[in-house]
Amino acid sequence: MSQPIDIAVIGATGTVGETLVQILDECDFPVGTLHLLASNESAGSGVMFRSKSLRVREVDSFDFSKVKLAFFAAGPAVTRSFAPRAQAAGCAVIDLSGGLPAEQAPAVVPEANPAVLDNLKAPLQLSSPSAAAIALAVTLAPLKGLLELERINVTACLAVSAQGREAVNELARQTAELLNARPLEPRFFDRQMAFNLLAQVGASDAEGHGVLERRLVSELREVLGLPSLKISVSCVQVPVFFGDSYSVSVQSRTPVDLAAVNAALEAADSIELVEEGDYPTPVGDAVGQDVVYVGRVRGGIDEAEQLNLWLTTDNVRKGAALNAVQLAQLLIKGLV
Amino acid sequence: MSQPIDIAVIGATGTVGETLVQILDECDFPVGTLHLLASNESAGSGVMFRSKSLRVREVDSFDFSKVKLAFFAAGPAVTRSFAPRAQAAGCAVIDLSGGLPAEQAPAVVPEANPAVLDNLKAPLQLSSPSAAAIALAVTLAPLKGLLELERINVTACLAVSAQGREAVNELARQTAELLNARPLEPRFFDRQMAFNLLAQVGASDAEGHGVLERRLVSELREVLGLPSLKISVSCVQVPVFFGDSYSVSVQSRTPVDLAAVNAALEAADSIELVEEGDYPTPVGDAVGQDVVYVGRVRGGIDEAEQLNLWLTTDNVRKGAALNAVQLAQLLIKGLV
Numbered sequence A, B: 001m002s003q004p005i006d007i008a009v010i011g012a013t014g015t016v017g018e019t020l021v022q023i024l025d026e027c028d029f030p031v032g033t034l035h036l037l038a039s040n041e042s043a044g045s046g047v048m049f050r051s052k053s054l055r056v057r058e059v060d061s062f063d064f065s066k067v068k069l070a071f072f073a074a075g076p077a078v079t080r081s082f083a084p085r086a087q088a089a090g091c092a093v094i095d096l097s098g099g100l101p102a103e104q105a106p107a108v109v110p111e112a113n114p115a116v117l118d119n120l121k122a123p124l125q126l127s128s129p130s131a132a133a134i135a136l137a138v139t140l141a142p143l144k145g146l147l148e149l150e151r152i153n154v155t156a157c158l159a160v161s162a163q164g165r166e167a168v169n170e171l172a173r174q175t176a177e178l179l180n181a182r183p184l185e186p187r188f189f190d191r192q193m194a195f196n197l198l199a200q201v202g203a204s205d206a207e208g209h210g211v212l213e214r215r216l217v218s219e220l221r222e223v224l225g226l227p228s229l230k231i232s233v234s235c236v237q238v239p240v241f242f243g244d245s246y247s248v249s250v251q252s253r254t255p256v257d258l259a260a261v262n263a264a265l266e267a268a269d270s271i272e273l274v275e276e277g278d279y280p281t282p283v284g285d286a287v288g289q290d291v292v293y294v295g296r297v298r299g300g301i302d303e304a305e306q307l308n309l310w311l312t313t314d315n316v317r318k319g320a321a322l323n324a325v326q327l328a329q330l331l332i333k334g335l336v
């Protein structure tokens, strides 16, 4: 249908990058030439795309004028180094790392704030927000008209894959060591991750808030268009390989109509609502799927103004790669 | 010092019962004859106590007039069957199962509401509340004077041992099966528990609230003496063997003085406060310890009235057996 677009994926050998290439492969996105970029560590390796093996190259020497669109999935430092080059070459940027400020690259979740795209000016730069912001935005967007949102309380139970390949390998290695009664030698995580919970994910600031926690608050406010929404969030690293889960408690200013909430969630395309009595889990439900699973929809105990939810989603797919590809599909009209 | 007291432990072969016997063994509690009771399944087996092997007997045929105090740690149904017999025989009851209504057996956490003991009338019956209520009461009691508590929001990440021996064995078995790439056959849990999160623990009622969630709300209100405190709670079963963790967000009506909160937590005997930058974990910190670990003490993001905390505690020890023994130590004066 559309004219093919030449594309670069930076971080193509990573957890998110690999899935992004796979989604581009599966969907009918009009990909012209695909350039797979990474660090010098995996330059030279091959990645399959549409039945051909594509050679991975180093991002450092890449000429961004060869492409019209670049996905950045290699960490915020890489985005900050190379996005300006891409931009100077007239290439649109979709960043998945949180490396660009909101003023330069607005955060967009197609289910929540697609209208941002209508007013976007060159250089085209978008942020695909954190997996947590995507899951919450997809779930809360259809409820915005039903609730007078006052406060959202989130405990985010993050899979180790949220920290990339090395973290996945480390959980597997630690688990095997413990089951074989060998002494545990933490490497990627600074302590035992297997059969344990780590109450902090990444660095924290002087006030004790984690970088990811701050990021979720600002991204969610931005994407929902509610700049003064009160949000409290705690990120916890759990011994799960893939699939983030969110325990969410919403305060409304007015009583919550649970039947209307259920109907709105049921009607949303990107949500799979799990009926009362059952509940969704990361493994078994969310992983590998393109939707946010929502369950345990219930009110408060002795409180009509409360709504409690449990969300789970594939952090790599719906929480990153798929959202970025959806953004590209929206951007596409401006590029061809 | 004190005159020895003859004691029965019902559920002595279980996760909590075994630890209870061990704590009675370690501490200077004046135990006279100790009667270990269970179902007919483990009747006849031996349990070590003060260097002697004690024979486990069936509870059904036990004569409660032989003892002055009975700990019930064998599930609510067993408590409801046998506590009336114990009571009729003039035996004081400490129930750990949540099987007795608050009017008959008030819930007590010595760090929070020891004064209940002053007005206790025969028949002496106390409830040692759920591990979650104990951890939260121990932490919030020293803060009650500092905060104008309006609402508490809790995501309780429960270790599998919270469900007893079989659940512990099941997590180990499932993990080994998955690591050895054998097909998974869930038995105790109805689905994969290893490397997964289950968003519901036990049965839930018509409004979608879990039994444990309801129990936490009523016990915490009772123990803190705040009958109209707003509490929202979500229980999640996590793939951790021992050690519950709680992500807690507290709303105060007035701004929170974080320095005063830290000082109060630091001063509390039953709390180990972990300084900013670090955080406590179930494995490595809480398990095997007699205190509640508190960390990630921080305010809200753009909100002065909020306090966020992360708690972790040994669910079997501090969350059950130890609290029950502490209650016995308070009761003792009335018994000898």
Ligand SMILES: NC(=O)c1ccc[n+]([C@@H]2O[C@H](COP(=O)([O-])OP(=O)(O)OC[C@H]3O[C@@H](n4cnc5c(N)ncnc54)[C@H](OP(=O)(O)O)[C@@H]3O)[C@@H](O)[C@H]2O)c1
Residues within 6 Å of the ligand: A010, A011, A012, A013, A014, A015, A016, A017, A037, A038, A039, A040, A041, A042, A043, A059, A073, A074, A075, A076, A078, A096, A097, A098, A129, A130, A131, A161, A162, A163, A164, A165, A166, A315, A316, A319, A320
């Ligand atoms: N994982 C998630 O669930 C998730 C969700 C949302 C957003 N994100 C974000 O997506 C980004 C990637 O995460 P990930 O989980 O895919 O990490 P990952 O598995 O560790 O992969 C990192 C990727 O970045 C590349 N890379 C690292 N340093 C580089 C450098 N100096 N120059 C060029 N390429 C470099 C790696 O290439 P080599 O093979 O050469 O090392 C690899 O392709 C991060 O910013 C992360 O925060 C992740």
Ligand SMILES: NC(=O)c1ccc[n+]([C@@H]2O[C@H](COP(=O)([O-])OP(=O)(O)OC[C@H]3O[C@@H](n4cnc5c(N)ncnc54)[C@H](OP(=O)(O)O)[C@@H]3O)[C@@H](O)[C@H]2O)c1
Residues within 6 Å of the ligand: B010, B011, B012, B013, B014, B015, B016, B017, B037, B038, B039, B040, B041, B042, B043, B059, B073, B074, B075, B076, B078, B096, B097, B098, B129, B130, B131, B161, B162, B163, B164, B165, B166, B315, B316, B319, B320
């Ligand atoms: N685990 C925790 O973290 C925790 C914390 C707070 C409270 N609790 C409560 O403590 C109680 C025990 O939990 P647990 O984790 O120790 O369970 P567990 O490991 O499964 O042990 C159950 C114990 O109860 C006995 N029992 C079962 N059915 C019986 C019957 N019909 N008659 C007599 N004894 C019977 C078992 O004896 P056999 O050996 O004969 O089967 C065993 O000693 C539960 O009510 C639980 O809710 C547990």
